[in-house]
Amino acid sequence: MPRLLNHSIGLVMLLYPLAVYFGIQVLAPWKISAALLVILAIRFYLSPIDKQWSKPLIGIGILYCAFAIWHNSELSLRLYPVGVNLCLFLLFSLSLLYPPPVIERLARLQHPELSLQGVSYTRKVTQVWCVFFIINASIAAGTALWANFFWWSLYNGLIAYVLIGLLIGIEYLIRIKMQKNEQ
Numbered sequence: 502m503p504r505l506l507n508h509s510i511g512l513v514m515l516l517y518p519l520a521v522y523f524g525i526q527v528l529a530p531w532k533i534s535a536a537l538l539v540i541l542a543i544r545f546y547l548s549p550i551d552k553q554w555s556k557p558l559i560g561i562g563i564l565y566c567a568f569a570i571w572h573n574s575e576l577s578l579r580l581y582p583v584g585v586n587l588c589l590f591l592l593f594s595l596s597l598l599y600p601p602p603v604i605e606r607l608a609r610l611q612h613p614e615l616s617l618q619g620v621s622y623t624r625k626v627t628q629v630w631c632v633f634f635i636i637n638a639s640i641a642a643g644t645a646l647w648a649n650f651f652w653w654s655l656y657n658g659l660i661a662y663v664l665i666g667l668l669i670g671i672e673y674l675i676r677i678k679m680q681k682n683e684q
Contacts, residue, residue: 506543506547510540510543510544510547511544513540514540514544515662516658517537517581517582517657517658518582518653518654518657518658519654519658520533521533521578521579521654522650522651522653522654522658525575525578525650529573530569530572530573530574530575530577530578531569531570531571531573533578534566534569534570534573534577534578535566535570537562537566537569537581538563538566538567538570541559541562541563541566542563544559545559545560545563558588558592561584561588562581562584562585562588565581565584569581575650576645576646579644579645579650579653580642580645582638582641582645582657582661583638583641583642583645586634586635586637586638586641587634587638589630589634590631590634590635590638593627593630593631593634594631596627597624597627597628597631601620601623602623602624602627603627603630604623604624604626604627604630605619605620605623605624605627607623608623616683618679618683622676622679626672629668629672630668633664633665633668637661637664640656640661641656641657641661644656644657
């Protein structure tokens with residue numbers, strides 16, 4: 502049950518921009534922030550202890566929600582995706598400083614004996630994700646500060662996810678090509 506609930510919470514978090522877009526029309530910003538805080542607190546509680554990176558990131562989200570409740574503004578709701586991207590950038594960049602990088606850790610789940618070329622490749626992919634998260638955070642900040650709610654929701658609730666999917670797809674195609682060349 503906790504695993505299903507954890508996945509359900511993950512899905513709800515993906516829908517955050519749309520929930521804000523529709524929720525702000527009927528709820529005060531602090532109420533939306535409070536709902537997000539409760540969701541993150543449940544996620545924090547359900548996070549496995551062996552995932553050392555997840556609890557601090559979720560904790561940062563909880564602190565941000567407390568700030569957003571206190572601030573009680575649409576802007577504080579709109580800046581949440583910026584914070585998520587910056588936290589992911591921090592996670593990925595720190596993994597470059599303190600190896601193994603995030604992508605290498607994920608790759609080793611399927612291929613425990615990763616070749617030296619694979620280790621080098623996963624490091625480069627982690628660097629690409631770092632660049633992506635900085636660019637995405639910048640665009641999310643721009644939409645939060647200067648765009649109307651519709652464009653903010655469209656970018657953060659759809660376009661950003663399409664870009665993530667494109668990056669994953671392109672990386673997958675490159676990886677397949679590299680694996681063929683390696684054989």
